[in-house]
Every structure is written in structure tokens, then in C-alpha cells.
Amino acid sequence: MVKSPRLRDSLWMLIAAPTIWSLHFLFSYVTAAVWCAKLAEGASLGGARTAVAMYSAAAIAAIGAVAHYGWRRHCQETRHPHDVPTSHGRQRFLGFAILLLAGLSAVAVVYGALPAAFIASCH
């Protein structure tokens, strides 16, 4: 059975925002760990905090783009409800799920970055 390329794309986009969140967490954690273990002078978290701020800005921008894509997909078929088993309904549902996951991921990215905002020391 040949699947619709559009549907396949939709499923990938569904995990895009949580993937960005997990990458943000991984990069932030590894950066802080390596910084404190190898590079920090006087146990200051300085450089790692800047890096985490940059990762966060990039992650929020990317998640924003995913959310925009989800919103557009959800709204483009306004005539069709998304609770019936049709192709249009599925597209709208997936768009809405992408949007909600993007919102959750954005909050998670902020929470992951908050320690770097409040804590200045490797201690």
C-alpha cells in the first residue's frame, strides 16, 4: 500500500517539537557538565549560561515555526470537523496535535533553561 506523502510528513512533524525539546535538554546538560568539569574558572557557570540562552532562543524559534505549521494545517480545512474519520479530519487533528505538542515543548524548553537563569555557580 502506498501511503500519502502528506500524511507521512504530518507524522514526522508531530514529533518535531518534542525532538527539539529533547535536543535542547541534551545540549544544555552536556554543555554545563563539560563547562564545569573542564573549562570553568573559579566555578563560574558564565559561558555555559550564555550557551544555554542561545540554545533556548534557537529552540523556541524552531518550535515556533513548528507551531505555525500545525496551526496552518489545523485551520486550512475549517469546513471539516476533526472528529470524523476522513482525510480532512485527520489532517486537522494532526495539525492541532502538532500545535499542542509545540506548546508543551516550548514550556519544557523554558523550564529546562530556568536553572541557568538562576544559578551562576558550578557548585
Added chain:
Amino acid sequence: MALRIASPTGAVLVVLVAACDGPQSALDVAGDGATRIADLFWGMAAGAAVIWIGVVGLAVYATRVRPGEHSGRTAKLLLIGGGVVFPTIVLTGLLSYGLLLIPELREPSDGRLIVSVTGEQWWWRVRYETADGRTVELANELRLPVGEAVEVRLESRDVIHAFWVPSLAGKIDMVPGRVTRLSLKPTRTGEFRGACAEYCGESHALMAFPVAVMEPAAFAAWLEDQHALAAPPSTPETERGARLFMAMGCGSCHAVRGTAAAGTIGPDLTHIGGRASLGAGILVNDVDAFARWIAETDHVKPGVRMPAFGMLAESDLRALGQYLESLQ
């Protein structure tokens, strides 16, 4: 004493309130860190109660007061506002407040007293370092001066342990290869209890320690005493105990400063007779407990590295106990 409890509610209250005080209660605070944590707890408990009343109130409203259909707009507002926006704001506030507390609770020392505590299966190696650079190694007990911030540096020699004196501050992990820090500032004198708060093996539950918060002058005198060498045995029985201690090889693992015993594998015993407990907070400190610990070590604390000396005669065990008890 016979207790009569008037109602099931009374019984529940007794159980709940019984957990609020005692030497190991995070709600019976005696330190700056614990005060912050207790404030946070009570604030969260009050907030949770308000939210619970609100949710139950809405449920009653929707099912009893106005069971009919509600407008889609109101339902949407309630779902998005109460289910998404409100929890996000509350959790962000709580996370930010918790993170704000961390730097203060881990403030490094500025020339004050430093206490290094190393977790080992299943006891605590404690080293005091004063501002004048002198150090002394003790074990299984913590004494602190009231009103002074003390930096506690935490390490582990084997597995992950966690250091927790609920009445004084929050808990923090002791990770092999890393030094973690905690600032303890007791606010009142008293006897408290600390414990390992991270499962660390079969005798994890037997890894505790007494904590005494003292007036600064009494603390300074106590610390000065701890620097002193061990008192030589003064009675025939304690002399026999001291000879047995060396003959049985105890000095290979334990140090008694001022004698030939200089082992570093087990706890320093120079002033063990003056400690509040034996075996890391699990036995009272008396001759009988020493004899039991030495003869049945593996029963008292399963898995411990110290071998049991059950082959010793009762009189030898008591002589050893009296010698160790005399090390005040």
C-alpha cells in the same frame, strides 16, 4: 498510657500531627534551609487546598447547581485557562522560587568552619576544618554551633548516598568523584537526627547519624577536645581492652590517635566513647552495645565490611567495650 480517640477524624489527626515534630521532622525546623522548605511546603499545601476546593466546587456546580448545557465559549475558556495557562504559571512560579533558594543553600565558605562528610557503606566519615587550618577526623556524628553558617562538603567513596538532616536543611546527593556543597545554619540548640536519603545497599536503612546543635562556646570546647589524643587506659580492665584492641588487629582499620592504631579504612575511634551513638546512629553508646557490635557486626549491620569477632570470650568483649567506652 491508654489513649481514647473520639472519632475517626481524631484518629487521622493524631497520625498526621504525630509526624510534625521529633528529631527528624522537616516540619519541626531548627535551621535556615529547613525554614525555607517548610514555608514552601505550607504555601504549597494551602495553594493545593484552594485549588482542590475550586475544582470540587466547579464539579458540584456543573453536576448539581447547573446540570444543563454550558456555552462552548465558557467551556473553552475554562479548559484553556484552568487546564493550560494556570498550571503553567503556578509551576513556573514554584520552579523559579525553588531555583532561587539553591544558590543561598550552597553558598561556599568564606573562612568559616568547613565540615567534610564522606558517605561510605554504611557510615559517615566526618572531617572538621577550622579557619586556622587545623583539621580533625571524626565519624558518625555531627555537632554544629547555633547561629553560625557552616559549609558542609559532601563526597562518597563507593556508591551514591544522600545527606539529609530534615530539621536543618534539604537533602543533597553525595556522588562518587564529585564534591557537593550544603550550607547549614542552625537556629536553635537541640538533638536531631540525620540519615542517608538515597538507597545505597543492604544496610541503607542503618546509615544514620545524630546531630547536636550547641552554643558556640560549648561547641568550641568540644571541637578543641576532639583534637586531643586518646586518653590512655586508666584501669586494669581498660588496659586489657587496649591490648586486645591491638592484638586482634583492630588498629589496621581504625585509628586511635595517640596509639599505634592508625588504620583509615573504618571510622576514627579516638573519642568514640563520647559520641551519642554507635554503628552510625543505630545503637546506644554503652559497654553492652560495644560488645554486641564487635561480636555480631554482620547481624547488627548486614553487609558491613568489618568482620564479626564472635570467637572472642564474653570477658574479652566486655574489656574491649570498656576500653572503647573510656575513649571520651
